[in-house]
Amino acid sequence: PPHGTISFKGQNIAGLPSYKIAHLGLGYVPEHRDIFPGLTVRQNLLLGVKDTKRPGKWKLEDMLEMFPNLKARADTAAGVMSGGEKQMLTICRTLMGDPELIMIDEPTEGLAPIIVQQVGDLIAEIAKRGVAILLVEQKLSIAMRISHRLYVMGHGRIVFEGTPAGLKSNDAVRKEWLEV
Numbered sequence: 001p002p003h004g005t006i007s008f009k010g011q012n013i014a015g016l017p018s019y020k021i022a023h024l025g026l027g028y029v030p031e032h033r034d035i036f037p038g039l040t041v042r043q044n045l046l047l048g049v050k051d052t053k054r055p056g057k058w059k060l061e062d063m064l065e066m067f068p069n070l071k072a073r074a075d076t077a078a079g080v081m082s083g084g085e086k087q088m089l090t091i092c093r094t095l096m097g098d099p100e101l102i103m104i105d106e107p108t109e110g111l112a113p114i115i116v117q118q119v120g121d122l123i124a125e126i127a128k129r130g131v132a133i134l135l136v137e138q139k140l141s142i143a144m145r146i147s148h149r150l151y152v153m154g155h156g157r158i159v160f161e162g163t164p165a166g167l168k169s170n171d172a173v174r175k176e177w178l179e180v
Contacts, residue, residue, distance in 0.1 A: 001015060002014040002015045008021070008024060008025075008026055008101070009024060009025065009100075011024065013026070022050060022097055022099075023050060025098075025099055025100035025101065026099060026100070026101050026102075026103070027094040027095070027097055027099030027101070027102040027103070028094065028102070028103045028105075029090050029091050029094050029102065029103070029104040029105065029107060030090070030105055031105040031106040031107075031109060031136075033083070033086040033087050033089075033090045034090060035078045035079070035081075035086050035089055035090060035093075036078060037077065037078055037079025038077060038078075038079060039077070039078060040074065040075050040076060040077060040078065041070050041073050041074050041075070041076060041078050041081070041089060042060070042074045042075060044078050044089055044093055045060055045063055045070075045089070045092055045093050045096055046060065046096070047093060047096075048092075048093035048094060048095070048096030048097045049096050049097065050097045050098065051098070056096070056097075056098030057095075057098055057129055057130075057131075058092075058095040058096055058098060058129075060096070063092040063095070063096070066092075066122065066125070067088050067092065067118070067122075069081075069085050069088065070085065070088060070089060070092065073085065083110055083111060083115075084111045084112060084115030084118070084119075087107060087108075087111060087115070087119060088115075088118070088119065088122070091104065091107065091119070091122060091123075091126075092122075095126065095131075099131060100131065100132065101131070101132040101133070101134065102126060102131055102132070102133055102134070103133075103134045103136075104123065104133060104134070104135050104136070104137075105136045106136055106137060106138065107119050107123065107135070107137065108120070108137065108139050108142055109138075116139070116142060119142075120142045120145060120146055123135065123142075123146050124145075124146050127146065135147065140178055143164075144164045144167070144168070147164055148163070148164075149161075149162070149163060150162060150163065150164060150166075150167050152167070152173060152177050152178065154176070154177045159173060159176075159177055160173040160177070
């Protein structure tokens with residue numbers, strides 16, 4: 001059982017079932033790209049829809065248009081897709097639930113540079129459509145490109161809090177925690 005509280009929209013969500021948390025407007029994209037490999041891309045996307053009675057900000061057609069790879073494989077079993085395609089599918093399935101806040105954990109881990117760019121573009125588009133994003137990312141370049149506010153953690157504590165410009169000008173934090 002959880003200790004303490006986790007507040008979202010003024011409500012303690014610690015210990016709530018994940019479907020109730022999702023219905024409150026919180027979306028989660030795990031690092032390990034959980035998809036249903038035996039289901040088609042289309043079926044995976046449709047599983048993300050929470051409310052079939054009202055249209056959300058994100059529709060199946062939006063997902064397929066933004067990602068031609070997903071469109072080309074819409075009726076293919078998701079398990080045969082590349083890692084980058086699975087990551088796009090995971091993000092898109094979460095969006096189909098129309099979240100107000102989406103938490104994304106390491107979305108570019110292990111992806112080819114061109115796919116990293118596409119994932120970064122999608123995250124920027126999510127923000128443009130008014131969805132708040134909590135992004136956990138080790139690739140500084142993508143975090144700097146799409147973030148408005150950054151937090152750098154070191155040894156389990158926040159060692160920097162500020163804007164991308166503030167981090168760029170903070171040589172001490174960059175050298176101590178971010179550069180090799």
